[in-house]
Amino acid sequence: MAHLPFTRPLIKISGEALMGSGQYGIDPQALDAIARDIADLANSGKRIALVVGGGNIYRGLAGSAKGMDRVKADFMGMLATVMNGVALQQTLVRIGQPATIYSGLPVPTICATFSRDAAVEDLEAGKVVVLAGGTGNPFFTTDTTAALRAAELGCDSLLKATQVDGIYSADPKKDPRAERYDRLTFSDVLARDLKVMDAAAIALARDNAIPVVVFSLHEQGAIGKVMRGEALCSVVGTDADA
Ligand SMILES: Nc1ncnc2c1ncn2[C@@H]1O[C@H](COP(=O)(O)OP(=O)(O)OP(=O)(O)O)[C@@H](O)[C@H]1O
Numbered sequence: 001m002a003h004l005p006f007t008r009p010l011i012k013i014s015g016e017a018l019m020g021s022g023q024y025g026i027d028p029q030a031l032d033a034i035a036r037d038i039a040d041l042a043n044s045g046k047r048i049a050l051v052v053g054g055g056n057i058y059r060g061l062a063g064s065a066k067g068m069d070r071v072k073a074d075f076m077g078m079l080a081t082v083m084n085g086v087a088l089q090q091t092l093v094r095i096g097q098p099a100t101i102y103s104g105l106p107v108p109t110i111c112a113t114f115s116r117d118a119a120v121e122d123l124e125a126g127k128v129v130v131l132a133g134g135t136g137n138p139f140f141t142t143d144t145t146a147a148l149r150a151a152e153l154g155c156d157s158l159l160k161a162t163q164v165d166g167i168y169s170a171d172p173k174k175d176p177r178a179e180r181y182d183r184l185t186f187s188d189v190l191a192r193d194l195k196v197m198d199a200a201a202i203a204l205a206r207d208n209a210i211p212v213v214v215f216s217l218h219e220q221g222a223i224g225k226v227m228r229g230e231a232l233c234s235v236v237g238t239d240a241d242a
């Protein structure tokens with residue numbers, strides 16, 4: 001496993017990872033562990049932007065499958081990511097790591113609406129920038145948000161911290177015979193319809209030449225470990241990188 005040379009990563013934190021061993025919501029211990037891992041990385045000089053998912057609270061598709069209007073359900077999903085984002089930013093600040101939060105969905109009583117220039121200024125000042133509220137639009141996901149914000153903020157990589165230790169030939173939670181890949185191209189992921197991230201996110205990362213790294217957040221210090229080449233991951237790049 002190789003050390004990852006990135007200095008300005010955008011890290012997408014899975015909402016489900018915030019549940020810890022629970023089935024729903026936010027586990028304070030899991031939140032604390034993730035925040036400490038991120039703070040260690042920030043202290044090593046990396047400029048870090050974070051996009052947080054909402055799968056521990058609400059997903060629009062699940063809501064609409066049960067009869068909810070899709071657009072309203074997606075707004076509920078985006079609100080879930082605002083809750084996770086506030087929890088993460090507050091935990092970072094509590095442990096001494098300067099951090100700001102912006103939301104793509106305007107909720108001005110809670111936090112500032114996303115501004116690219118303000119977020120870049122915060123990154124340059126060494127603050128961790130938490131990006132909640134998705135893109136602010138229904139029919140998208142926080143993976144697409146992560147690829148979009150990575151391009152807007154000039155990030156050099158998109159690290160997807162999730163439930164699985166990489167990209168497999170099929171969903172490893174459903175197919176125990178699925179094979180894990182160390183390296184893939186964007187075209188591989190799209191052509192083989194590997195559903196670890198949605199196609200819109202992969203296409204945006206490809207078009208902006210932003211490598212994508214998928215790894216598991218389950219181990220203590222997982223983000224630091226993957227950056228130092230001490231944990232499994234799958235790297236998606238252009239044909240030239242592969
Ligand atoms: N080919 C594949 N390789 C790896 N994982 C896959 C693949 N296809 C589907 N998956 C599934 O994708 C999941 C990760 O994406 P998912 O959108 O569910 O969660 P997330 O983006 O990490 O965040 P959230 O919990 O906030 O929704 C993995 O847990 C895995 O079960």
Ligand SMILES: O=c1ccn([C@@H]2O[C@H](COP(=O)(O)O)[C@@H](O)[C@H]2O)c(=O)[nH]1
Binds near residue numbers: 076077080081138141
């Ligand atoms: O731009 C966006 C981002 C997210 N949503 C909704 O939020 C939930 C939670 O995000 P996950 O990526 O699934 O963690 C998602 O299911 C959508 O309902 C959105 O509408 N627009």
